[in-house]
Amino acid sequence: MGGPRALRPGVDSPTNEESDCYSLAMVIFEVLSGGIPFPDYDATWVVVEVPQGERPGRPQGAEGAWFMNDVWEMVKRCWSPQPESRPTAEAVVEFFDGISGDQKTLRAITSR
Numbered sequence: 786m787g788g789p790r791a792l793r794p795g796v797d798s799p800t801n802e803e804s805d806c807y808s809l810a811m812v813i814f815e816v817l818s819g820g821i822p823f824p825d826y827d828a829t830w831v832v833v834e835v836p837q838g839e840r841p842g843r844p845q846g847a848e849g850a851w852f853m854n855d856v857w858e859m860v861k862r863c864w865s866p867q868p869e870s871r872p873t874a875e876a877v878v879e880f881f882d883g884i885s886g887d888q889k890t891l892r893a894i895t896s897r
Contacts, residue, residue, distance in 0.1 A: 803868030809877060810863030817851035818844040840864045856884070 814822055822841035823831050843849060843857050852860070859880050865871045872880075 801868075802873060803871050806863045806871040806874055806877065807868075809874055810860045813860055813863075813877075814841060814844075817856070818848045820844070820848055838866050855880075 811822060823839075826834075840861070843852055859872070859877065863871050863877065
């Protein structure tokens with residue numbers, strides 16, 4: 786984690802709540818997929834393309850097992866090109882707390 790793959794596009798200051806939300810979603814992406822964003826591209830590509838709006842695609846197969854539709858939608862909201870449209874970190878935590886309390890969702894995820 787870190788480096789160009791954790792860039793916080795669309796944010797003027799180095800760090801703020803909106804950039805933290807973007808970075809949080811990158812960490813979530815890495816943890817749930819078991820991989821890094823943009824594995825087929827070098828750092829130069831990432832530095833140029835991410836600020837232009839490029840985002841990782843939804844993982845497929847085993848790497849995507851944890852990315853149910855609602856999880857993927859939350860991650861995408863965190864990567865919104867308009868920083869003011871991103872949810873707060875607290876909202877992201879509440880979202881995942883809700884999933885962890887939903888036994889039906891957990892069974893669907895873990896049975897894959």
